[in-house]
Amino acid sequence: MLKLGVNIDHVATLREARYRGRGSGEPDPLAAALICEQAGAHGITAHLREDRRHIQDRDIWRLRESIRTRLNLEMTNTPEIVEIALRLKPDIVCLVPERRQEVTTEGGLDAAGQEASLTELRKRMNDRGTEVSLFIAPDPRQVEAAARIGSQFIELHTGAFAEHFMVAANRERELERLVSAARQAHKLGVKVNAGHGLNYENLPTLHAVPHLVELNIGHSIVSRAVFAGLAAAVKDMLALMRDYRG
Numbered sequence: 001m002l003k004l005g006v007n008i009d010h011v012a013t014l015r016e017a018r019y020r021g022r023g024s025g026e027p028d029p030l031a032a033a034l035i036c037e038q039a040g041a042h043g044i045t046a047h048l049r050e051d052r053r054h055i056q057d058r059d060i061w062r063l064r065e066s067i068r069t070r071l072n073l074e075m076t077n078t079p080e081i082v083e084i085a086l087r088l089k090p091d092i093v094c095l096v097p098e099r100r101q102e103v104t105t106e107g108g109l110d111a112a113g114q115e116a117s118l119t120e121l122r123k124r125m126n127d128r129g130t131e132v133s134l135f136i137a138p139d140p141r142q143v144e145a146a147a148r149i150g151s152q153f154i155e156l157h158t159g160a161f162a163e164h165f166m167v168a169a170n171r172e173r174e175l176e177r178l179v180s181a182a183r184q185a186h187k188l189g190v191k192v193n194a195g196h197g198l199n200y201e202n203l204p205t206l207h208a209v210p211h212l213v214e215l216n217i218g219h220s221i222v223s224r225a226v227f228a229g230l231a232a233a234v235k236d237m238l239a240l241m242r243d244y245r246g
């Protein structure tokens with residue numbers, strides 16, 4: 001069964017727009033996470049960015065205490081954030097690149113260029129009982145590097161697929177890149193997640209990608225929630241994922 005991790009950063013973005021620096025305020029990302037779980041989500045994803053633009057430290061600790069599914073902490077490889085992750089012990093960390101000017105995580109991680117440091121971090125996380133995923137572009141060099149690093153998962157960056165979705169030839173090209181990266185990872189014994197830019201329109205096409213374990217989806221679910229409510233938005237996405245055959 002294809003699993004859904006709901007990325008709740010966007011709930012925190014809305015709160016921070018009004019209550020930045022106040023220590024509390026609505027909407028509460030934890031309350032959102034609990035609704036997502038009740039609606040059937042298999043995990044909750046939150047990105048503690050260095051600039052704390054949305055999720056705050058208190059959010060991840062409250063999530064860790066209260067959610068009943070899996071906590072996926074998205075993070076970058078910097079000493080401060082790594083120390084927090086080692087103490088927090090999320091079920092899994094997804095390592096992402098971070099640039100301060102970006103609106104959201106724009107590119108994949110250069111796993112091939114940082115093999116030694118990522119291998120060391122992977123080992124430290126695994127020693128604490130936390131699995132590791134690397135957010136990478138569907139690029140054979142990056143998939144090979146992820147396998148050498150020993151990460152349990154890769155998360156294939158579906159941003160280019162989502163961006164090119166409207167033009168058939170480009171969509172097919174991006175889909176083919178995802179298909180071959182997923183096959184390659186599977187052969188190398190690395191499990192495959194995917195995420196970024198997935199929505200109710202492009203998700204059925206993604207079913208062509210084999211070996212997917214989990215999708216991490218945020219923006220489209222939170223957007224639909226404004227009109228339909230969060231539980232309905234999660235259930236609608238799960239319904240689109242139900243007949244995935246791997």
Ligand code: PXP
Binds near residue numbers: 047094096198
């Ligand atoms: N996966 C990763 C690694 C991400 O950085 C993001 C965006 O925060 C997502 C998934 C979710 O992307 P979206 O909000 O476009 O669904």
